[in-house]
Structures are given as structure tokens and as C-alpha cells.
Amino acid sequence: MARMLAFIVMLIPALMAGAGIKFMRDTLFSKLIxxxxxxxxxxxxxxxxxxxxxxxxxxxxxxxxRKNGKIPPKVQ
Incomplete structure (x- = not known):
């Protein structure tokens, strides 16, 4: 259940970024939504x-x- 919730939480910003790309692409082709x-x-x-x-x-x-300790100390 926790993995499904994490997937949904990550899916929303990904769809938002995709919509942003679509809005910018439609603007470049002069298509008003x-x-x-x-x-x-x-x-x-x-x-x-x-x-x-x-x-x-x-x-x-x-x-x-950072929580899993994969960030070098110089960056933290």
C-alpha cells in the first residue's frame, strides 16, 4: 500500500510537468487552449x-x- 501511495505522489508532478511541456509546445505552434x-x-x-x-x-x-546516505558529505 505504501508503494502505491508513493507511486501516486510521484505520478502527479510527472503529469504536471508533462502538461507544462504540452502548453509550451502548443504555444510555439500558436494553438490556444x-x-x-x-x-x-x-x-x-x-x-x-x-x-x-x-x-x-x-x-x-x-x-x-540523503536519507539513505548516498549524498557525499561535501554536498551536505
Whole structure:
């Protein structure tokens, strides 16, 4: 059960980062998605989604590796 919960917790930021990439790609091809009134806003939201999603994933991996002692002392 704990592994399934961890998988779901990691799946949400991954989907968020994927949506951010999609928003930015659609902006580059001038395809406006319905909740956004302007292309520049769609691109900014895409960047935010990508940074937050990847940041959560990277922070989770860093926390897990630090807990397991895989981070060198120089970095800590």
C-alpha cells in the first residue's frame, strides 16, 4: 500500500510537468487552449508547471538519497 501511495505522489508532478511541456509546445505552434485567453499566459503557465513538477521530483530524489546516505558529505 505504501508503494502505491508513493507511486501516486510521484505520478502527479510527472503529469504536471508533462502538461507544462504540452502548453509550451502548443504555444510555439500558436494553438490556444480554451482556459487561457492569451498565448503568452499559456506559455508562462507551462513554464511554471514544468519547473514545479521537475522541482518536486528532484527534491524527492534528493531527500531520499540523503536519507539513505548516498549524498557525499561535501554536498551536505
Amino acid at each position: 480554451s482556459p487561457f485567453p492569451w498565448l503568452w499566459l499559456q506559455f508562462i503557465i507551462g513554464i511554471i508547471f514544468l519547473v514545479v513538477g521537475l522541482g518536486f521530483f528532484a527534491g524527492f530524489l534528493y531527500h531520499r538519497d
